[in-house]
Amino acid sequence: MVEKPRLLTVLDILSALMILTAAGLVFFYAPVEQLMGQVQKVFYFHVATAWVGMLGFMVAGVAGIFYLRTDKEKWDIAGLGAVEISLVFFLVAIILGSIWARPIWNTWWTWEPRLTSAAIVELIYAAYFLLRSGLDDPDKRARFSAIYAIFGFISVPITFVSIRLLRTIHPVVIGNAEAASQGGFNMDDPMKTAFFFSLAAFSVFFVDLLWHRIRLGKLQSDVNTLRVQSYEKES
Amino acid sequence: MLSKLFVPDTFNYMIAGYIVLTVVISIYLISIAIRWRKARQEFLSYKESE
Numbered sequence: 624m625v626e627k628p629r630l631l632t633v634l635d636i637l638s639a640l641m642i643l644t645a646a647g648l649v650f651f652y653a654p655v656e657q658l659m660g661q662v663q664k665v666f667y668f669h670v671a672t673a674w675v676g677m678l679g680f681m682v683a684g685v686a687g688i689f690y691l692r693t694d695k696e697k698w699d700i701a702g703l704g705a706v707e708i709s710l711v712f713f714l715v716a717i718i719l720g721s722i723w724a725r726p727i728w729n730t731w732w733t734w735e736p737r738l739t740s741a742a743i744v745e746l747i748y749a750a751y752f753l754l755r756s757g758l759d760d761p762d763k764r765a766r767f768s769a770i771y772a773i774f775g776f777i778s779v780p781i782t783f784v785s786i787r788l789l790r791t792i793h794p795v796v797i798g799n800a801e802a803a804s805q806g807g808f809n810m811d812d813p814m815k816t817a818f819f820f821s822l823a824a825f826s827v828f829f830v831d832l833l834w835h836r837i838r839l840g841k842l843q844s845d846v847n848t849l850r851v852q853s854y855e856k857e858s
Numbered sequence: 859m860l861s862k863l864f865v866p867d868t869f870n871y872m873i874a875g876y877i878v879l880t881v882v883i884s885i886y887l888i889s890i891a892i893r894w895r896k897a898r899q900e901f902l903s904y905k906e907s908e
Contacts, residue, residue, distance in 0.1 A: 655865060662868035665875035672879070711886045715879055722875045726868045835890055842897045849904035 625841075631834055638831040641824035645671075648817040656808050663808065665723045666796070667817055671825035673716035673741075677779050678829060679709025680748065684776035687769035696844060697837075699765035702772050703755070704836030708829065710748050717741055727806040728792065737793035740782040747775045 649667045656663035686702035689695075720738070721731045732738065751771055758764035786793045786804075794807030810818060 660866040660868035662871040664872050715882050718878050719875050726871050839894050846897050846900045
């Protein structure tokens with residue numbers, strides 16, 4: 624078991640400080656949007672958590688490619704960690720979007736392209752864990768998970784571009800919105816500062832969490848090895 | 859001035875959003891800490907018995 628690296632402690636502190644600063648910018652620096660009121664402040668962390676979700680799914684796909692090329696367990700552990708973290712953050716993004724939608728669209732949920740594709744992404748990656756739990760052989764499990772993560776990632780860019788290519792009521796804050804979108808707004812400079820700082824803060828938080836999750840995965844793998852050795856010794 | 863009078867009151871939705879964010883991520887962080895502690899204890903017990 625490896626001791627906690629000093630750099631990881633530094634990253635823990637940095638990510639905590641950045642998240643707190645982002646919250647400070649959102650609540651005390653960015654102005655209240657005049658048409659939506661306070662609920663617009665949900666947008667900053669809604670986008671940031673969705674970004675972390677998509678980033679993690681991409682990392683899992685890349686880890687899957689490396690696993691298939693090298694057969695090294697560390698890539699399976701990294702892929703598993705990335706999917707787990709992203710599943711949590713993407714779920715938060717979906718719930719935050721739903722809470723924002725209630726006063727703005729007058730509904731918690733609607734089956735429009737962005738929301739539908741986001742729900743499909745979440746279900747695809749939830750199924751990743753069902754697939755893993757159904758396979759006992761570690762090599763087979765890692766190989767299938769890698770392939771699944773690579774193909775599963777196809778759903779992520781589809782979700783990202785859905786609001787830019789399809790007719791949807793989901794607003795596009797950066798870039799040109801579809802005419803049917805509802806709830807869009809123009810960001811002024813303090814809003815942009817809070818927005819981009821939130822993205823940076825959650826990116827650092829993701830790296831920090833992924834590092835912790837990889838360490839946990841390695842420790843669990845070491846425990847499994849010791850368990851097998853102990854069992855063989857007894858029998 | 860007039861537009862300020864008509865800013866909708868969506869404060870409760872904002873609070874609900876940030877409560878969800880904090881609770882879900884906190885639960886995940888706690889789950890990592892619990893799994894780490896459990897794996898570490900098991901690892902140390904195997905090492906002691908060697």
